[in-house]
Amino acid sequence: MVKIKKAVLPVAGLGTRFLPATKAIPKEMLAIIDKPLIQYAVEEAISAGAEEIIFITNYTKPAIQNHFSEVPKLEKKLHKIDKKELLEKINPEIFKNIKFTYINQEEQKGLGHAILLAEKAVGSVPFSVLLPDDLFLSTPTCLQQISEAYSKTLQSIIAVNKIDKNNIHKYGVIDPGINQLDDKTTLVIKNIVEKPHASQAPSDIAVAGRYIFNPSIFDCIKNVKEDASGEIQITDAIQLLIKQENVQAKLFDGEKYDCGSKEGYLEATIAVAMKDDYFSKMIKEIFSKKF
Numbered sequence: 410m411v412k413i414k415k416a417v418l419p420v421a422g423l424g425t426r427f428l429p430a431t432k433a434i435p436k437e438m439l440a441i442i443d444k445p446l447i448q449y450a451v452e453e454a455i456s457a458g459a460e461e462i463i464f465i466t467n468y469t470k471p472a473i474q475n476h477f478s479e480v481p482k483l484e485k486k487l488h489k490i491d492k493k494e495l496l497e498k499i500n501p502e503i504f505k506n507i508k509f510t511y512i513n514q515e516e517q518k519g520l521g522h523a524i525l526l527a528e529k530a531v532g533s534v535p536f537s538v539l540l541p542d543d544l545f546l547s548t549p550t551c552l553q554q555i556s557e558a559y560s561k562t563l564q565s566i567i568a569v570n571k572i573d574k575n576n577i578h579k580y581g582v583i584d585p586g587i588n589q590l591d592d593k594t595t596l597v598i599k600n601i602v603e604k605p606h607a608s609q610a611p612s613d614i615a616v617a618g619r620y621i622f623n624p625s626i627f628d629c630i631k632n633v634k635e636d637a638s639g640e641i642q643i644t645d646a647i648q649l650l651i652k653q654e655n656v657q658a659k660l661f662d663g664e665k666y667d668c669g670s671k672e673g674y675l676e677a678t679i680a681v682a683m684k685d686d687y688f689s690k691m692i693k694e695i696f697s698k699k700f
Contacts, residue, residue: 411560412458413552413621415536418450419523421467421514426670435470437541439674441681442688443498446668447473450541452503453619457537457552461508463530465523468513477509519640524622525630535559535623543618544677546684547663551619555659558595559621565650566657567598568619570665574607580615581644583658594660598651603644614658616644617665626650 424436431439437447451462466473479500487496512526524538537552545551551568559566569583584600602611620643629649633641650656666677682688 410458410553410557411535411563412460413454413535413537413556413559414458414460415463415527415531415534416451416454416457416459416461417463417465417524417527417531417536417538418447418454418541419465419514419520419538420447420470420473420541421465421517421523423517427674435472436669437470438472438476439668441544441668441674441678442685445476446541446544447476449544450539451477451507452501453545453550453552454537454539455503455507456550457556459537460506461510461530463510463512463527465512465514465526467515467517474509474511477504517640518635519642521630521633521641521643521646524643525627525641528624528627531624531627533624535563535565535621538620538622540618542667542669544666544668545617545619545661545663546666546680547661551617551661551663551665552621554661554663555619555621558657558659562655562657563623564655564657565622565626566595566620566659567647568617568661569614569658570617570661571613572615574610574613577607577610577613577615578604580604582610582612583614583616584611585614585658594662596658596660598647598656598658600651601644601647603642614660617661619661623654625654629653 420437424431427436438445454462464473484496510530514523514526555566555568572580582602582605583598586597586599600611626646629646630641632649633645635641647656667673668677682692
């Protein structure tokens with residue numbers, strides 16, 4: 410499997426759907442039990458070979474950089490009280506040789522604009538894009554699954570999943586082409602549409618917040634015009650890329666939670682808790698006593 414050594418995480422959004430919690434805390438730092446959403450995405454990027462994590466952030470979110478920095482005073486305290494398990498939690502072994510890069514997005518101008526800001530840091534190699542709002546629970550990880558498919562063709566690829574038509578208007582939706590690989594889950598995309606009405610959606614297959622792009626995507630982003638809200642949409646750039654080369658879609662196998670919404674965040678928290686023996690037992694006891 411080709412290692413995708415550069416990962417771009419756009420995290421400059423305002424998190425308005427979680428106000429007032431996000432007035433002072435980045436939405437990406439909201440925790441699922443005891444681990445912030447952003448860490449789940451970083452760990453997933455590393456699972457596919459990432460050696461550098463490139464955050465597209467803004468000056469109001471120092472908490473993200475603080476989270477991935479060492480804290481000598483805290484480490485010294487944990488050493489003193491022999492809390493080795495907590496030392497591993499705050500400085501996971503898989504982070505030891507990872508480079509963390511922070512690029513400021515002064516103005517939020519869409520996902521396409523955010524990705525373009527990473528061009529210099531990415532260079533001329535394939536790279537992944539992970540949207541931390543989307544939490545994936547699967548083995549292998551979602552990014553590992555699309556990395557494996559990428560390795561077979563070296564074509565840009567997008568993770569997708571099937572969505573109920575009632576919710577299709579919330580997502581980018583693909584017009585799927587033919588199966589390209591023997592696994593029957595990898596398609597060549599004919600077209601992609603941003604948040605279509607259900608009656609106009611080309612399929613029920615939606616973009617799922619994980620991408621692997623070849624660097625050719627950058628020139629496509631540069632040729633995209635701003636939309637009515639002044640944003641540069643990555644969907645428009647992908648439409649241009651499709652005209653130049655094959656772009657694949659991979660139907661991933663696993664669970665996905667949209668933690669950008671309160672409903673999805675709550676569902677994700679319960680799902681993660683129910684996979685842990687201690688918390689699963691606790692939840693069952695609470696419900697049996699109080700509900």
